Amino acid sequence: MLAYIIxxxxxxxxxxxxMSGLVFVGLYVVGDPVAMMASAEATDLERDxxxxxxxxxxxLWQQYAIFMSHALRLxxxxxxxxxxxxxxxxxxxxxxTLELACVSLLLAIVVGVPLGIWAGLKPQALSTRGIMxxxxxxxxxxxxxxxxxxxxxxxxxLGWLPAGGRGATRMIGPLDLxxxxxxxxxxxxxxxxxxxLAKAALxxxxxxxxxxxxxxxxxxxxxxxxxxxxxxxxRVHLLKNIMIPIVTVCGLELGQxxxxxxxxxxxxxxxxMGKLLLDSIITLDxxxxxxxxxLIVFFLVMLNLAVxxxxxxxxxxxxxxxxxx
Amino acid sequence: MSDTxxxxxxxxxxxxxxxxxxxxxxxxxxxxxxxxxFGLVLLLLAxxxxxxxxxxxxxxxxxxxxLDILDSKLPPGSRSGAGTMTYxxxxxxxxxxxxxxxxxxxxxxxxxxxxxxxxxxxIGSIVxxxxxxxxxxIDALLMRIADIQLSFPAILVALILLAILGKGVxxxxxxxxVVQWAYFARAARGAxxxxxxxxxxxxxxxxxxxxxxxxxxxxxxxxxxxxxxIATIDLAHAIALESTLxxxxxxxxxxxxxxxxxxxxxxxxxxxxxxxxxxxxxxxLALAIVGINLVGDHLRDILNPxxxx
Amino acid sequence: xxxxxxxxxxAGVAQHKADVLEVQGLQTxxxxxxxxxxxxxxxxxxxxxxxxxxxxxxxxxxxxxTGFSVIGLVDPPGRIVGGHILxxxxxxxxxxxxxxxxxRGKEIAMIFQDPMMTLNPVxxxxxxxxxxxxAHEKVGPAAAMARARDALALVGIPSPQERLLAYPxxxxxxxxxxxxxxxxLLNRPKLIIADEPTTALDVTIxxxxxxxxxxxxxxxGTAMIWITHDLAVVSGLADRIAxxxxxxxxxxxxxxxxxxxxxxPYTQGLINSIPTRATHGSLxxxxxxxxxxxxxxxxxxAFRPRCGYASDACLNEPxxxxxxxxxSLRCWNPLxxx
Numbered sequence: 001m002l003a004y005i006i007x008x009x010x011x012x013x014x015x016x017x018x019m020s021g022l023v024f025v026g027l028y029v030v031g032d033p034v035a036m037m038a039s040a041e042a043t044d045l046e047r048d049x050x051x052x053x054x055x056x057x058x059x060l061w062q063q064y065a066i067f068m069s070h071a072l073r074l075x076x077x078x079x080x081x082x083x084x085x086x087x088x089x090x091x092x093x094x095x096x097t098l099e100l101a102c103v104s105l106l107l108a109i110v111v112g113v114p115l116g117i118w119a120g121l122k123p124q125a126l127s128t129r130g131i132m133x134x135x136x137x138x139x140x141x142x143x144x145x146x147x148x149x150x151x152x153x154x155x156x157x158l159g160w161l162p163a164g165g166r167g168a169t170r171m172i173g174p175l176d177l178x179x180x181x182x183x184x185x186x187x188x189x190x191x192x193x194x195x196x197l198a199k200a201a202l203x204x205x206x207x208x209x210x211x212x213x214x215x216x217x218x219x220x221x222x223x224x225x226x227x228x229x230x231x232x233x234x235r236v237h238l239l240k241n242i243m244i245p246i247v248t249v250c251g252l253e254l255g256q257x258x259x260x261x262x263x264x265x266x267x268x269x270x271x272x273m274g275k276l277l278l279d280s281i282i283t284l285d286x287x288x289x290x291x292x293x294x295l296i297v298f299f300l301v302m303l304n305l306a307v308x309x310x311x312x313x314x315x316x317x318x319x320x321x322x323x324x325x
Numbered sequence: 326m327s328d329t330x331x332x333x334x335x336x337x338x339x340x341x342x343x344x345x346x347x348x349x350x351x352x353x354x355x356x357x358x359x360x361x362x363f364g365l366v367l368l369l370l371a372x373x374x375x376x377x378x379x380x381x382x383x384x385x386x387x388x389x390x391x392l393d394i395l396d397s398k399l400p401p402g403s404r405s406g407a408g409t410m411t412y413x414x415x416x417x418x419x420x421x422x423x424x425x426x427x428x429x430x431x432x433x434x435x436x437x438x439x440x441x442x443x444x445x446x447x448i449g450s451i452v453x454x455x456x457x458x459x460x461x462x463i464d465a466l467l468m469r470i471a472d473i474q475l476s477f478p479a480i481l482v483a484l485i486l487l488a489i490l491g492k493g494v495x496x497x498x499x500x501x502x503v504v505q506w507a508y509f510a511r512a513a514r515g516a517x518x519x520x521x522x523x524x525x526x527x528x529x530x531x532x533x534x535x536x537x538x539x540x541x542x543x544x545x546x547x548x549x550x551x552x553x554x555i556a557t558i559d560l561a562h563a564i565a566l567e568s569t570l571x572x573x574x575x576x577x578x579x580x581x582x583x584x585x586x587x588x589x590x591x592x593x594x595x596x597x598x599x600x601x602x603x604x605x606x607x608x609x610l611a612l613a614i615v616g617i618n619l620v621g622d623h624l625r626d627i628l629n630p631x632x633x634x
Numbered sequence: 635x636x637x638x639x640x641x642x643x644x645a646g647v648a649q650h651k652a653d654v655l656e657v658q659g660l661q662t663x664x665x666x667x668x669x670x671x672x673x674x675x676x677x678x679x680x681x682x683x684x685x686x687x688x689x690x691x692x693x694x695x696x697x698x699x700t701g702f703s704v705i706g707l708v709d710p711p712g713r714i715v716g717g718h719i720l721x722x723x724x725x726x727x728x729x730x731x732x733x734x735x736x737x738r739g740k741e742i743a744m745i746f747q748d749p750m751m752t753l754n755p756v757x758x759x760x761x762x763x764x765x766x767x768x769a770h771e772k773v774g775p776a777a778a779m780a781r782a783r784d785a786l787a788l789v790g791i792p793s794p795q796e797r798l799l800a801y802p803x804x805x806x807x808x809x810x811x812x813x814x815x816x817x818x819l820l821n822r823p824k825l826i827i828a829d830e831p832t833t834a835l836d837v838t839i840x841x842x843x844x845x846x847x848x849x850x851x852x853x854x855g856t857a858m859i860w861i862t863h864d865l866a867v868v869s870g871l872a873d874r875i876a877x878x879x880x881x882x883x884x885x886x887x888x889x890x891x892x893x894x895x896x897x898x899p900y901t902q903g904l905i906n907s908i909p910t911r912a913t914h915g916s917l918x919x920x921x922x923x924x925x926x927x928x929x930x931x932x933x934x935x936a937f938r939p940r941c942g943y944a945s946d947a948c949l950n951e952p953x954x955x956x957x958x959x960x961x962s963l964r965c966w967n968p969l970x971x972x
Contacts, residue, residue: 015473023485023489133360136615136618136619136622137611137615139618140561140565140611140614140615140617140618141611141614141615142565142568142569142585142607142610142611142614143565143569144568144569144572144585144588145588145607145610145611148588148592148595148603148607149604149607151595151596152595152600152604155596156595156596156598156600163596217751218746218748218751218752219751219752219753219754219755221707221746222744222746222752222753222814223754224707224738225705225707225738225739225743225744225746226738226739226743226765226766226769226817227735227736227737227738227739227740227766227769227770228739228765228766228769229735229769232765232769236757236761236765237754237757240754240756240757241754241755241756244756255478256478258478259477259478259480259481260478260480262480262484262573263480263569263572263573266573267592277484278484278573278575281484281485281487281488281575282574282575284488289485289488293481293485296481300476300477304476314756315756316755316756316801316803317755317756317801317803
């Protein structure tokens with residue numbers, strides 16, 4: 001097991017290096033960040049000075065080499081725009097994104113799993129047809145349009161909820177979370193629902209498929225033959241079995257949600273990493289983009305690893321085979 | 326056994342209903358589901374609107390000369406200042422008729438989505454088939470690349486690519502192709518692996534047909550059904566992704582707006598109550614995507630071997 | 635006809651009362667897209683206390699569905715459309731679900747065919763045993779565990795305490811099936827329906843389990859319906875055998891009578907096809923043709939197309955006829971009674 005984990009981490013480092021290289025080259029080729037930074041009337045001399053101060057006058061491979069050597073010391077350079085540490089900028093905004101992502105996914109699970117089980121239990125019922133059609137709508141409607149609609153209805157017309165920004169936060173340990181304040185929740189609700197809609201649709205479909213697969217199984221019939229009540233059968237026999245694919249998918253989706261947060265953060269002016277990335281791309285703030293990518297790759301790989309480990313924990317068949325092996 | 330009994334036995338066999346062909350079954354099951362038909366209707370409407378846009382639009386919204394700036398931000402149903410036309414869905418900030426803009430926007434959205442899916446399907450299928458056919462290190466290498474790409478969220482890949490490539494419709498198409506090919510490659514490989522084990526492939530190989538011929542003329546047609554289903558559902562994803570990118574401002578340029586860009590344009594006006602500029606293009610986009618998804622979803626249910634009877 | 639067959643005589647009434655299960659004219663149909671599948675179409679069965687009845691038939695004959703019908707686990711698109719199922723005189727057809735749930739696992743238990751999938755792979759053995767007890771009685775956890783342990787010991791599982799803490803996939807196939815049997819016995823049911831419980835097991839384990847089950851039934855006075863396609867398995871085990879074909883019981887009698895003096899052509903075909911030392915080296919005998927699809931049953935007797943003795947009379951459906959010595963037969967041209 002330990003060897004497996006180490007192997008995965010090494011693979012991750014390799015991917016991170018390759019990715020950073022690709023992006024580095026790509027962004028270098030594309031534009032001149034200096035043009036963004038200097039004012040329109042700057043003379044060439046001034047531009048050259050700026051270029052030199054950022055080390056942009058050196059050849060590409062040298063820039064990359066410098067970058068890598070710094071990276072090994074976990075120094076990812078400074079933002080072209082603000083001069084702050086690139087990684088620092090990102091880490092500053094990460095809790096906001098993670099908070100949004102986790103709350104959205106939790107919301108999706110709480111809504112999606114019961115509906116999915118219901119749809120799996122009664123495939124012919126009218127309510128099930130409604131749920132399934134609703135789920136198609138859920139993941140068809142583009143994320144940003146849903147966000148806009150929610151703003152329009154709840155913020156503009158009904159005026160119940162504020163339209164943007166993040167609410168007041170409170171510290172818990174090293175983290176500054178807004179879920180702990182009421183104001184925080186009022187601002188978290190709309191963006192979380194925007195993301196949760198599509199994810200809930202996905203979870204409903206997976207839960208329904210897993211339920212339909214599990215229900216005809218002999219062990220369910222055997223449980224009924226033992227005279228167990230349906231509530232017990234669903235709660236214990238069914239749930240434990242379908243949790244495995246659901247949790248696996250949710251783990252992977254968390255990565256998607258964090259990435260897709262770009263859109264939601266833009267609409268709701270949520271101060272997270274996604275918005276930062278978008279702005280950095282538009283302003284060609286290369287250090288920030290590269291730092292973001294490296295962080296995201298690391299996050300995704302760790303997430304995949306965690307899901308794999310979680311899978312072995314949840315399914316005793318896998319766990320005990322692994323222990324024997 | 327007596328003759329009567331034998332004849333009776335033959336009668337029994339003759340009374341069995343004739344089995345139907347797979348295509349008949351496909352058509353019957355598809356039509357039987359009202360949602361699937363509804364989705365198909367939506368899809369066809371969208372395609373027609375897109376193809377015939379220049380002819381059915383009341384106005385060409387990108388011909389600056391035909392716009393009257395005084396007509397901007399009019400609510401739905403208002404008449405133009407000159408009294409020449411009715412803006413059924415209102416106008417946007419630049420006095421463009423929204424209905425026409427939606428038709429043209431659909432055109433761009435569907436075209437970008439369609440081309441990218443077709444290209445990704447072609448590239449991905451060939452890669453997947455080749456990987457399955459040749460096996461060994463070719464298979465491992467190709468699938469590794471595909472896996473690494475698939476583990477990245479599509480939007481990040483697209484964003485980075487567009488950052489590198491810049492703006493333009495063709496760049497968006499390229500980005501979409503890069504995002505999607507791996508998905509098709511995996512699916513094609515899976516289907517091809519199943520086919521590879523079948524006897525007709527061995528037979529074709531025995532006849533010493535070249536590998537391109539075996540791949541394309543023998544294996545590909547049999548791998549098509551699942552790929553078609555994936556292509557349909559992927560079309561919806563491609564359109565959604567393109568509109569998301571355009572909304573964020575890194576997608577198609579202003580001169581050839583897609584529905585996503587139209588929605589983005591209307592964003593700033595939303596909080597002041599001028600909702601229609603974002604709302605109607607959004608509805609059009611949603612309907613198109615929902616239509617595609619309904620069709621694709623039911624196609625998948627029908628073609629799923631689990632459901633085959 | 636001796637007195638016990640006459641339901642109106644005192645002996646008949648006594649016999650009737652001693653029956654744990656009486657099935658009359660059971661019909662269970664499945665309403666599918668392609669038509670109505672008459673899985674069970676007129677089945678009569680009687681099982682007395684402590685009696686083992688073997689229900690024999692090829693796959694598709696409806697024997698499993700008969701078992702499910704008795705325990706009330708027929709799922710849509712199927713349902714019981716006719717007949718009676720009397721458990722200790724109580725009518726089960728149309729009984730409310732809560733009552734059936736009370737009976738299941740407590741009075742009537744079932745053992746399934748594939749021990750691999752019968753036990754939930756993600757739950758421990760003790761969880762699955764104790765819940766069967768708790769579904770019917772309020773018993774303290776320690777007492778429930780003790781009962782579970784005793785049940786495991788009863789079916790011949792060594793070191794039962796360890797087995798309780800194991801997961802199903804850690805046990806061998808034979809062990810799993812014993813656990814399933816133990817679960818069936820936990821609440822001392824009066825009737826056990828065993829659906830091909832040894833088909834998926836090794837021949838040696840099969841023999842062991844057959845022996846132990848027979849012993850348990852005698853000791854505890856449990857009635858049992860043993861469903862199987864293997865006439866050989868059931869010949870040594872059962873007191874009476876009922877042969878099923880295409881949803882109906884074509885012949886039923888005491889085990890020795892069915893094996894030794896079969897009167898239905900199908901039964902004889904089954905017996906002839908069993909390889910024995912006598913048939914060693916010669917071609918195995920088969921019944922020609924295939925079981926009919928239950929969607930498109932032939933006219934009249936379902937066995938007619940495959941029967942070597944069919945006549946014009948067989949174009950009409952034969953009815954069950956009660957014969958001496960407790961035999962029942964559905965055939966227009968039965969084999970001669972020696």
